Amino acid sequence: MSLLQVRDVTRRFGGLVAVDDVSFDVHEGQIKAIIGPNGAGKTTLFNVVTAFDRPDGGTVTFDGVDLTGSRPHRIVSSGIARTFQNTQLFDEMTARENVMAGAHAVTKAGFLATALRLPWTVREEREVAKEAGRLIRLVGLDEWEDVPAADMPHGLRRLLEIARALASRPRMLLLDEPAAGLNTAETTALGEALYRIRDEGATIVIVEHDMGLVMEVSDEIVVLDQGRKIAEGPPRLIQKDPSVIAAYLGEEDVDEL
Amino acid sequence: MGGVELLQFALAGLKNGAIYALVALGFTIVYASTGVINFAQGEFYMLGGMLSVWAYADLGLPLPLAAVVGVMTTAVVGAVFELLAIRPRKDGNPLALIIITVGGSMVLSSSARHLFGPLERALPSFSGTGTVSILGAALEIQSIWILGLTALAVASLWYLYNRTSLGRAMRACAVDRNAARLVGIDTRRVVTVSFLLAAALGALAGLAVTPLTQTAFNVGPSVGIKGFAAAILGGLGNPIAAVAGGLVLGMLESMSIAFISSTYKDAIALIVLLSVLFWRPQGLFGRSGREKV
Amino acid sequence: MRERIDMRLVVAAVLGLTVVAAVAGLPFFTSERYILRVFTFAGVNVIIITGMALLFGYAGQVSLGHAAFFGVGAYASAFVVTQLGWPWIGGVIVAIVLTATGGLLLALPSLRLKGHYLAMATLAFGEIMRVVFTEARTVTGGPDGLSGIPYPSLGPLAFDSASASYWLVWAVAGITLLLAANLVRSRAGRAMRALHGSELGATACGIDITGIKVRVFVISASFAGLAGALYAHVVGFISPSTFSLHVSVLLVAMAVLGGTSSLLGPVIAAVLLTLIPFSDAVIPGLSRSALETIQEWQEDIYGLTIIAVMIFMPGGIGGLLRRIGTGRSAER
Ligand SMILES: Nc1ncnc2c1ncn2[C@@H]1O[C@H](COP(=O)(O)OP(=O)(O)OP(=O)(O)O)[C@@H](O)[C@H]1O
Ligand SMILES: [Mg+2]
DSSP states (O other): OOSEEEEEEEEEETTEEEEEEEEEEEOTTOEEEEEOSTTSSHHHHHHHHTTSSOOSEEEEEETTEEOTTOOHHHHHHTTEEEOOSSOOOOTTSBHHHHHHHHTGGGOOOOHHHHHTTOHHHHHHHHHHHHHHHHHHHHTTOGGGTTSBGGGSOHHHHHHHHHHHHHTTOOSEEEEESTTTTOOHHHHHHHHHHHHHHHHTTOEEEEEOSOHHHHHHHOSEEEEEETTEEEEEEOHHHHHHOHHHHHHHTTSGGGGGO | OOHHHHHHHHHHHHHHHHHHHHHHHHHHHHHHHHSOOOTTHHHHHHHHHHHHHIIIIISOOOHHHHHHHHHHHHHHHHHHHIIIIITTSTTOOHHHHHHHHHHHHHHHHHHHHHHHOSSOBOOOOBTBSOEEEETTEEEEHHHHHHHHHHHHHHHHHHHHHHHSHHHHHHHHHHHOHHHHHHTTOOHHHHHHHHHHHHHHHHHHHHHHHHHHHOBOTTOHHHHHHHHHHHHHHHOTTOHHHHHHHHHHHHHHHHHHHHHTOSTTHHHHHHHHHHHHHHHOTTOSSOOOOOOOO | OHHHHHHHHHHHHHHHHHHHHHHHHHHHHOOOHHHHHHHHHHHHHHHHHHHHIIIIIITOOOOSOHHHHHHHHHHHHHHHHHTSOOOHHHHHHHHHHHHHHHHHHHHHHHHHSSSSHHHHHHHHHHHHHHHHHHHOHHHHOGGGOEEOOOOOEETTEEOOSHHHHHHHHHHHHHHHHHHHHHHHTSHHHHHHHHHHHOHHHHHHTTOOHHHHHHHHHHHHHHHHHHHHHHHHHHHSEEOGGGGSHHHHHHHHHHHHHHOSSOSHHHHHHHHHHHHGGGGGGTSTTOOHHHHHHHHHTHHHHHHHHHHHHHHHOTTHHHHHHHHHHHTOSOOO
16 A cells, blocks of 8 residues: 555635645655646645645545644654745754754653753753764765754755754655755755665655756656646656646746656 | 613713724734734823823913824824834844834833823813713713714725725735735835824824823823724724724723623723634634635 | 863853852842842842743743733732731742643633734733732732731741842742753753744644643743742732733843843843842942932833844844854854
């Protein structure tokens, strides 16, 4: 059975149907890409899957559990972590603290226990810090560990957000345009990081406009256009699909396809 | 309780409600253009009364002229407050701006004490201290002035909003500030004008009440809270709702005095405020919106 | 790098110990009741501001009704001790339980909503309590307040002198500060700072932002309640004006001046602003007329402080200290 099942999901904003009856599956261990022109409904779909938004119809099932109607902060404990198209880092906190905050869902120390500084909370804290250091190295941010997120360059902030998402030990990682604003070298580094993350056992769903990256890393692609799914399949076939090419006509990305 | 007595309470409620409506309008106008609750709104009410008394008693101006001076000066104070304290906070963070208005409220009331002293001050009624009888209930002539001035203010505001380009700009800002800026509306000017108008409305209320209740440097916060409760009760951001909220609140207060007791009269507005916040935060006349991510 | 951190730790430790010694030693330097009183009062404000610092500086929420929680704590403790004959510690517990419950009831509905409903709800709550303090005469003594409230005592230990109550208040302040400091340097504190940074980001980390805010509010309310239970017994007299909107705003001024993501900043701000009307306690030769001028203008000082800090240094004293500590050129 597939890890994530999206079934007949629809989301309307007034008269606009942002996501229109979309269904697809994501299998364990895959890297799956969701592509489509601006306004196709990719982010909205992410928001629905992570319960930041409610669908007007349809269901989202993760590992056999229906997530529709969950509260967004609970989604993390069921094993889904995400990043945002506009990075949502904690600017005043250092890179390490950002990643440590990402471990919130997999740690326990509560208000009373930490106020009293019970020994087990100190131990937990030490482990979280260590794991945060490891994740920061995994995405290649070794030198930025003690730098406030606000002082980091844009491209690296995206990597930091990925490290933060990984801190919750997700089974599935949703990345919304991780390569936006990255230069070529950074994009290559991102691609390598994605493989490393996949090899650690996480399933990845990526929304991305950088077709080079998408074609390179993804096992399967879902193409959205005006809220509707117009194609799904491996990169080779998607590249040749006439309806996909038609959807992208007039878009700058057409050359890259 | 007899019908006449009840009518008496209703008239008092209507008069107080009109005052709350004016103050509530001030809250609503500023909120619509900035997303900020202006805690200094009550101080504009105080200044309206105090500055009119000053112009009348200390400068010796005739009452109508003193009234105009009081309201206009307060309006200018409102605009200057915006320019000096609100505008410099560039990011427009609503919480920061709210805190700034809290500080502004302290400064305004304290300045009034420095300038006009700590004592209560009075203004004569606009046209005699008599009353008229309505179905046996007595209504002070000054109350008729209050109701009339409120009606006039609401009508002018309606005209401004619907018939002038400035009003259209203000409405556009209320719907979506960024979109308004994109279509070329000078949103900063709209914010300044909003504070100016809010101050003028508050001042008008303070001016109109002073002959009945007197005024002092420290009357601002309590009236401010009631006007705020009225704005919330109606539904923050909508002028018509603010007026309705003011009248409903005035009536509720009066009726609670009539049927319960006057001991906790001042708590009624606050309990209304809390109840509305908890159970119907969009107000009686507001629609609930779906939150967006 | 390593050496620099160690040096900083040493400096911080030396400074910290000096401050603790100075605070604890004050009664040995002066026996003047007035000065001890003023600093006792500063200690009470430090307890309240510790909670406010968590709420404002860490969780990014503002309360305009904390003086009311302070008052509820004071009246509750005074009531159970003078009317029911309970020991003082019973009064403290009642004060904390009542204010925590009140804080929960106020925070739950208002923090579910977006925007700044908490500020408004606390404002309304504060004003309701002001009416209650003045009107519920049988419990509160009405506008005249309650007097003759006995000194705090723990079993045989009676804190019945100016220096004893000074020590008691600052010991409690030290404990609350320690608890708060532990809190902010942990998972819970990180969650607070996270939601301040980005609510979306925090939610994506699995942080229940409403739950955290409610908890912080309850803590801050109960710290104010605790401070009330100390204040009533140390001063021996309470009346509604001590717990007015005015005082709530003064507390906001302290929190704002104290700054964000800091405990030390707000503590410094609380002491500074508390001392303003009692400047003669710290400036020996201050003339009577100079003091009166300061008192005459204290409202303006508080108000202008709030405005100036929000415009020119939103990080407050805490932000300033951080900049000195890290040598960062500018705050972002
Ligand atoms: N909260 C909202 N309210 C109203 N309309 C919305 C909202 N969120 C998204 N939309 C609309 O829904 C459509 C889909 O938006 P979405 O952000 O999902 O697109 P996208 O595929 O992520 O685009 P992009 O590549 O630009 O990020 C757009 O037309 C957008 O304007
Ligand atoms: Mg998008």
